[in-house]
Amino acid sequence: MGLQFIKPDTNIDFIGFRKIAFIISILVILAGVGSLILKGGPKYGIDFAGGMIVQVKTDNPVEVKELKEALKEVELPGMVVQSFGQEGDNEYLIRTSSSDITSAEVRDQVSSALSANLKNAKYEIQRLEMVGPKVGADLRSKALEAMFYAVLFIAIYISGRFEQRWMAAAIMAGGLIGGQWVLGFTGLDIGWTIIGMLFITVGLCWYLRLNYALGAVVALIHDVMITVGIFSILGKEFDLTIIAALLTIIGYSLNDTIIVFDRIRENIKGQDKANFGSLINKSINQTLSRTILTSGTTLLVVLSLFVLGGGVIHDFALALLIGIGVGTYSSIFVASPILLGFGPATIEEEGDKATA
Amino acid sequence: MQSLRWRIIIALTVLVLGLAYMLPSLPGVQGSSLAKFLPGDSINLGLDLKGGIHLTLGVDLDTALENNLDRIGDDLKAVAKEDDIYLLRPTVMPGDKIQAILLKKEQQEAFEEIVKKNFESLKIDGTEAMDDGRVRYVFGITTEYRKYFTKMTMEQAIKTIRNRIDQFGVAEPDIRRQEGNRIQIQLPGIQDPERAIKLIGRTAHLEFKLVDETANPQGALPPGSAIYQMQRRLANGTYAESPIVLKKDTVLTGEFITNAYVSYDRNVPYVGINFDNKGSRIFERLTGDNVGKRMAIVLDGKVYSAPTIQDKISGGRASITGHFTDEEARDLAVVLRAGSLPAPINILEQRTVGPSLGQESIDKGIQSAYIGMIAVLVFMVIYYGIAGAIADLVLVLNIMLIMAGLAAFGATLTLPGIAGIILTIGMAVDANVIIFERIREELRRGLTARAAIDEGYGKATLTIFDANVTTVIAAVILYNFGTGPIRGFAVTLTLGIITSMFTAIFVSRILFDAYVKNRADSTKLSI
Numbered sequence: 001m002g003l004q005f006i007k008p009d010t011n012i013d014f015i016g017f018r019k020i021a022f023i024i025s026i027l028v029i030l031a032g033v034g035s036l037i038l039k040g041g042p043k044y045g046i047d048f049a050g051g052m053i054v055q056v057k058t059d060n061p062v063e064v065k066e067l068k069e070a071l072k073e074v075e076l077p078g079m080v081v082q083s084f085g086q087e088g089d090n091e092y093l094i095r096t097s098s099s100d101i102t103s104a105e106v107r108d109q110v111s112s113a114l115s116a117n118l119k120n121a122k123y124e125i126q127r128l129e130m131v132g133p134k135v136g137a138d139l140r141s142k143a144l145e146a147m148f149y150a151v152l153f154i155a156i157y158i159s160g161r162f163e164q165r166w167m168a169a170a171i172m173a174g175g176l177i178g179g180q181w182v183l184g185f186t187g188l189d190i191g192w193t194i195i196g197m198l199f200i201t202v203g204l205c206w207y208l209r210l211n212y213a214l215g216a217v218v219a220l221i222h223d224v225m226i227t228v229g230i231f232s233i234l235g236k237e238f239d240l241t242i243i244a245a246l247l248t249i250i251g252y253s254l255n256d257t258i259i260v261f262d263r264i265r266e267n268i269k270g271q272d273k274a275n276f277g278s279l280i281n282k283s284i285n286q287t288l289s290r291t292i293l294t295s296g297t298t299l300l301v302v303l304s305l306f307v308l309g310g311g312v313i314h315d316f317a318l319a320l321l322i323g324i325g326v327g328t329y330s331s332i333f334v335a336s337p338i339l340l341g342f343g344p345a346t347i348e349e350e351g352d353k354a355t356a
Numbered sequence: 357m358q359s360l361r362w363r364i365i366i367a368l369t370v371l372v373l374g375l376a377y378m379l380p381s382l383p384g385v386q387g388s389s390l391a392k393f394l395p396g397d398s399i400n401l402g403l404d405l406k407g408g409i410h411l412t413l414g415v416d417l418d419t420a421l422e423n424n425l426d427r428i429g430d431d432l433k434a435v436a437k438e439d440d441i442y443l444l445r446p447t448v449m450p451g452d453k454i455q456a457i458l459l460k461k462e463q464q465e466a467f468e469e470i471v472k473k474n475f476e477s478l479k480i481d482g483t484e485a486m487d488d489g490r491v492r493y494v495f496g497i498t499t500e501y502r503k504y505f506t507k508m509t510m511e512q513a514i515k516t517i518r519n520r521i522d523q524f525g526v527a528e529p530d531i532r533r534q535e536g537n538r539i540q541i542q543l544p545g546i547q548d549p550e551r552a553i554k555l556i557g558r559t560a561h562l563e564f565k566l567v568d569e570t571a572n573p574q575g576a577l578p579p580g581s582a583i584y585q586m587q588r589r590l591a592n593g594t595y596a597e598s599p600i601v602l603k604k605d606t607v608l609t610g611e612f613i614t615n616a617y618v619s620y621d622r623n624v625p626y627v628g629i630n631f632d633n634k635g636s637r638i639f640e641r642l643t644g645d646n647v648g649k650r651m652a653i654v655l656d657g658k659v660y661s662a663p664t665i666q667d668k669i670s671g672g673r674a675s676i677t678g679h680f681t682d683e684e685a686r687d688l689a690v691v692l693r694a695g696s697l698p699a700p701i702n703i704l705e706q707r708t709v710g711p712s713l714g715q716e717s718i719d720k721g722i723q724s725a726y727i728g729m730i731a732v733l734v735f736m737v738i739y740y741g742i743a744g745a746i747a748d749l750v751l752v753l754n755i756m757l758i759m760a761g762l763a764a765f766g767a768t769l770t771l772p773g774i775a776g777i778i779l780t781i782g783m784a785v786d787a788n789v790i791i792f793e794r795i796r797e798e799l800r801r802g803l804t805a806r807a808a809i810d811e812g813y814g815k816a817t818l819t820i821f822d823a824n825v826t827t828v829i830a831a832v833i834l835y836n837f838g839t840g841p842i843r844g845f846a847v848t849l850t851l852g853i854i855t856s857m858f859t860a861i862f863v864s865r866i867l868f869d870a871y872v873k874n875r876a877d878s879t880k881l882s883i
Contacts, residue, residue, distance in 0.1 A: 003739045008800055055713070103706050104550045126713035128549070130706040135412055146837030150830045157829060161822060244772050244834065244842045248779060248849070251830035255783070255823040259790065262819045290786075290793045293739070297732045297789075298782030304728030305778055310720035312404070313775055320779070 006289040014284045014332055015277045015340060021333035025222060032229010039232060045239030046095065048140040050133035051078075052103065054094040054110055058121040061090055070117035074109045076101070085311025091126070103130045143243040148194045150250055151220065152176055155201055155213045158258070162212040162265060172204045172213075211339055216257045219335035220327075223253045227323045241316045249323030252298070256291065256331035263287050264339065280336050295328040360869055367863050371753065377760035397763045401544075402770030402844055405718045407711030408544035409552060412704045415513050415537045417506060420699030422448055424505065425497075428475070429454050435474055441467050449494070452502075453481060458491040467493075477501035506537075512698045514539055517556055519694035524552060538704065549708045551687070557701050559656045560691035562610030564642070565602040567650035567662050573599040580604050584652070586659040589679040600659055602652050608638050616692035618685045619675070625685035626677040629692060636672030644668035653678075655688075721774040729755075729781055736785065740792055742882035746867045747788040750859040754784050757855040758848060767851075770844030780852025783827070787860035791816040792883055805872045805881045813865055820861065824853045 036042060046053055056067075068081045071094065078097035085091045094110060107128060114123050131139075152173070159169040179200040183193045198221060205214035224246055231238065263283040302324060306317035379385045381398040403410050429446030432454070436443050441463045446456040458467055464483075471478060481496040497505075510533055517539065521529045530542040546552050568581040577583065582604050585597040612635025619628045631639055642651075643665050652662040653676050660678035680688065733751065736744035758777055762769055795812035803811060828850055835846035872881070 008797070057713075103703070103708070104553070107550060124710070124712065126710040128706070128708040130703070132414075132702075132704040134414075135705045142837050146833050149837070150833045153829050153833065154826050157826060161825075240838075240842055241772055244838070244845045247830050247834050248845075251827040251849075252783075254826040254830075255786070258823045258826060259819055262822060266815075286797070287793075290789050293789045293793075294782070294786040297735060297785045298779070300731050300735070301728035301778050301782045304724045304731065305775060308720060308724035308727060309775075310717055310724075312717050312771055313721065316772065316775060320775075 004289070005292060010285050010288065011281070012285060012288075013281060015281050015337060018333065018337035018340075021329075021337070025226075025330075025334060029222070029225050029229060032225060032232055035229060035232040042228065042232060042238045043235065044136075044140070045237035045242075046129060046131045046136070047239040048136050048143070049097070050131050050136035051095060051097045052076075052101075052106055052130045053127070054106060054125060055084065055127035056092050056094065056110070056114070056123050057126050058090045058092070058118070058123045060121040061088075062092070062118065062121050064092065067092055067094075067118070071110065071113050073117075074113045076106065076109075085314065089311060090121075091311060103128055106130075139240065143240065144191060144194050146243070147224070147246065147250070148197055150247055151198070151201065151217060154220075154250070154254055155205065155210070155217050158216050158254075158261075159205075159208075159210040159213040162261060163210065165208075165210065168208045168210055169213075172201075172208060172210065175204050176200060212261055215335040215338040216254055216261070218338050219257050219330040220250050220253045222330050222334050223249055223323060223326045226326045227319055230322050231319065236315055236318070239315075241313070242319050245316050245319035245323065248320060249327055252324055253327030253330060256295075256327055257335040259290065260284055260287050260331050260336060261339070264336070277340055280340055284332055284336060291328060291332070295324060298324055360866065363862070363866050367866055370757070370858070374753075374757045374760040377764045378756050381759060381763050395764070397766060399759065399762045400766060400768040401714075401718070402768045402773065403542055403544055403707070403714075404709055404771045405714045405769065406544055407546075407709045407714040408542065409546050409549050410705070410707040411541040411543075411553065411556070412534070412706075413517075413539045413541065413557070414702045414704045415510060415539065415698075416700040416702060417509060417537050420509050421452055421497075421502075421505060423699075425452065425454050428477070429456065432456060432471070432475065432478075436467060436470055439466065439470060441470065443467075444490075452497055454478070454495040456493045456495065457486075458493060461485065461489050461491055464491055471495075477505075509698045510537065510539070513701070516695050516697050517541065520555055520690055521552075523690040523694060524555060526552075545711060551683070553703065553706070555687050555690060557703060558691050558697075559700050560610070560694075560696040561656055562613070562692060562696065563606045563654040564608040565604075565606055565652050565654055566646060567652050568601045568603050569650065571601040573601055577601065584654065584657070584659045586652075586662065587678070589681075600652065600662060602654070602659070607642050607651075608635065610692060610696055612636075612638070613692055613695075616689040618682070618689050621677075624677075625680050625682050626675050627680070627685050627689050627692065628673065628675045631672040631674070633672075636670070639672065639674060640668060640670045717771055718774075721771055725774060725778050725781075728778055732781060732785055736788075740883055742871065743792055743795075743868075746864055746871070747785065747792070747860075749867065750788070750864045751781065751784055753863060754852070754855050754859040755781070757859065758851050761851045761855065762848070765847075765851075767847045768844055769848070772842060773844035773848040776845040776848035777852060780849065780856060783824075783853065784856035784860055786823075787816075787820045787856055788864065790820055791860070791864070795881070795883055799881065799883070808881070809865075809868050809872060813861070813868075817861055820857065824857060828853055 064081055064083050071079070071081060076094075076096035076098065078095075080093075080095045082093050082095075083091065084093045096106070107125065111125065156169045156173050159172065160166040176197065180193070180197060183196050186193075201217060202214065202221075204210075205217060227246060227249060228238075231242070236242075260283060263286055264280055267279050267283050267286075299321065302317055302320045305313060306321055309317055376394050377397065379390070380394050380396065385394070425448045429448065432446055433443045433456075442459045444457040444459070446454050449455050458464065468480070471480070477497055478495045479498050481494045483494075484492040486492055514531060514533055518529070518531050521531065521541070521543065526543045526546060528544055530540075532540050534540050541556065543552060565584075568578070571577055571581050573583055580603060581601050583599050584602050586600045588596050588598065590596055612631045613629050614632045614635075615630040617628050618625050620626070646665050647667060648665065650662045650664050652659045654660070655676075660676055663677070676688070729751075733748045736747050736751075738744070740747065755777065758780065761767070762773075791812055794816045795808050798808035798811045799805070831846045831850040831853070835843055835850070838846055
């Protein structure tokens with residue numbers, strides 16, 4: 001056999017670490033939520049907030065300060081100049097919060113200011129993006145909807161697939177659709193509606209004792225919250241590509257959780273059901289090798305994207321890096337302990353399965 | 357084992373098909389003699405990779421409806437007049453309503469009969485008898501008409517925009533209606549984005565109106581006249597505007613134009629237009645009746661010129677002069693030829709990517725994909741030996757199939773799409789890792805190589821299936837709710853998961869079976 005990182009007889013007591021892990025998770029989530037509250041919500045990029053971006057590339061390095069100086073006479077509301085991509089790319093972003101002016105005007109003003117005032121470098125306008133406020137709001141609610149439906153369908157799939165309780169899954173779907181209908185009357189912002197829906201999802205999973213789904217859903221809400229929190233702490237912007245990254249994280253986190261759950265389900269058959277905790281531990285240890293290898297190879301690829309992929313996908317890769325790390329952690333330290341917390345019911349229900 | 361031959365045949369068929377669909381996308385193959393034997397589809401690059409414009413336009417349906425109600429009001433008055441029923445000039449009121457005042461109360465029944473017969477789009481919202489014997493009518497529009505009007509306006513807007521873009525000569529424009537009043541346009545590889553945007557967004561509503569010579573722009577205006585701005589281009593390239601008084605009634609519009617072209621008069625460009633038969637007759641009568649008077653040519657509410665009519669003009673030709681530059685004259689001819697937009701258009705979203713940025717992005721994206729992939733390939737061989745090499749082989753096959761799938765389905769490869777491929781590499785490795793770890797476990801339990809492989813694949817397949825289905829669910833939702841680049845990501849992710857199921861479970865199994873064929877009793881495997 002080839003190399004082995006994890007010895008076959010490894011038996012780490014992961015479940016024993018669950019209290020420490022919960023404390024760590026809660027602290028990180030609180031830090032993220034605190035940062036979001038302090039900063040007055042997520043920092044939206046132009047995709048969601050509306051506004052304009054002009055990306056400029058120069059042939060020689062230019063200080064951001066120098067560029068700002070050159071653009072002084074261009075009076076755009078909320079203008080921000082920042083460097084972009086890696087060092088040596090000489091790429092800069094000029095943003096403005098307004099979309100009242102036409103893109104042609106902005107292009108003209110920026111070009112003429114740069115031609116007149118930027119002495120040492122030639123420049124080229126590489127990209128210009130304008131998103132109106134209405135489209136921005138639409139994109140935002142669509143993105144949130146996408147996240148919500150992803151969680152919903154996945155919860156239903158897991159309940160049906162893992163516990164053969166399609167009826168319960170159907171009841172949950174019905175409850176959710178009803179909940180959405182009721183929340184629709186409150187006229188709340190889509191963001192709050194979705195938070196409400198997530199509470200309903202978790203509550204329904206708990207009430208219907210859909211334990212696998214509960215573990216998986218809590219784990220992925222955990223992962224998304226941590227990634228969003230870290231992004232907020234780092235002062236990164238949320239745009240459409242970050243939403244794509246968050247959805248990938250949801251997919252990946254579940255992937256990881258399901259492989260552990262799959263092993264738990266397999267080990268339950270014909271086992272002494274008294275000690276569910278050690279059964280979970282055994283399952284995590286059995287899949288540990290795979291977990292580390294897969295996360296390792298995926299992180300290797302994402303790291304290469306992060307370092308070499310260029311400015312446009314830099315933040316996307318960062319979100320994936322955080323999310324895949326957290327997703328691996330959560331399948332071991334969040335999803336499985338939650339399954340344990342509601343465990344005995346699961347084992348008893350194994351017997352009722354035929355009637356369910 | 358019997359079925360090994362059949363499985364090899366299936367795998368080879370897919371391999372050959374995949375190769376055939378992937379090859380045309382490689383730069384070296386395009387245009388070579390090999391290309392003749394291959395399918396013509398190659399991978400579509402997204403705008404973020406090849407540069408171009410992405411626009412979301414909002415059609416101002418409210419204004420369009422208001423203008424239309426105004427016309428309906430005029431019609432109402434004209435049709436009623438034919439039956440000697442007289443109305444005060446109908447006016448458009450807020451809330452998409454028309455107000456009309458009937459002069460004689462006793463004509464109410466006859467008037468309502470006319471409305472019912474000729475104006476299916478209108479419904480009477482209220483009548484009110486006035487003290488002086490007149491009757492005030494308020495008309496609303498029916499919901500069917502509103503639907504029909506929205507559909508027609510959007511269709512006409514899209515048709516007009518398509519015509520204009522075709523004239524502009526863009527290789528593969530993509531124009532589609534989106535929900536509500538929105539139109540999405542993608543124009544790859546455009547060099548002069550601002551000019552294209554101007555051309556697309558211009559309403560191009562052409563009108564001919566008579567100049568009111570009796571009125572003074574500074575003084576009080578007679579009823580039926582209004583002040584317009586006349587545009588003049590100065591020698592330094594800027595424009596100056598001066599007020600001019602025109603009669604409100606439009607005597608002729610651009611709807612009768614059959615052709616528009618650029619001509620030169622002493623090296624100064626002007627736009628010549630041809631009218632259809634009906635337009636020619638109207639124009640002939642108009643010029644004949646108004647010799648010596650000035651006629652203004654109004655485009656989108658701005659007066660371009662107001663020449664004096666020298667003589668009756670027959671033959672259906674007219675010209676618009678206005679001190680244009682060559683480019684302005686050409687663009688004007690394009691919009692006149694393509695027809696006017698039925699409503700003003702707002703740009704709601706615009707993304708312009710220069711071609712150089714696209715090239716740089718793709719270079720970097722591909723480079724980082726290569727490096728990440730090579731690192732994974734090397735790692736797998738070190739960690740799993742021959743089994744790792746098998747995993748590598750199917751991984752390369754997997755990437756080839758993704759490329760082939762993208763080309764065959766005509767999907768678009770975007771930058772997040774490249775990221776999706778890279779992520780798929782990670783996930784495809786996962787499938788192999790799950791299988792290999794299982795086989796290792798079974799070997800440890802003392803099974804023979806062949807039995808361990810059977811067990812390992814058997815147990816791992818369901819796990820892989822479960823794990824991948826959830827990712828596919830996420831990807832499908834991403835596709836449904838996402839736009840542009842995100843859709844690209846969802847497509848490559850879905851494609852990648854499907855192909856990785858095929859390669860990591862089906863093809864790698866063939867290779868393993870072939871590998872242990874002659875060592876059925878051994879318990880040793882390079883894994």
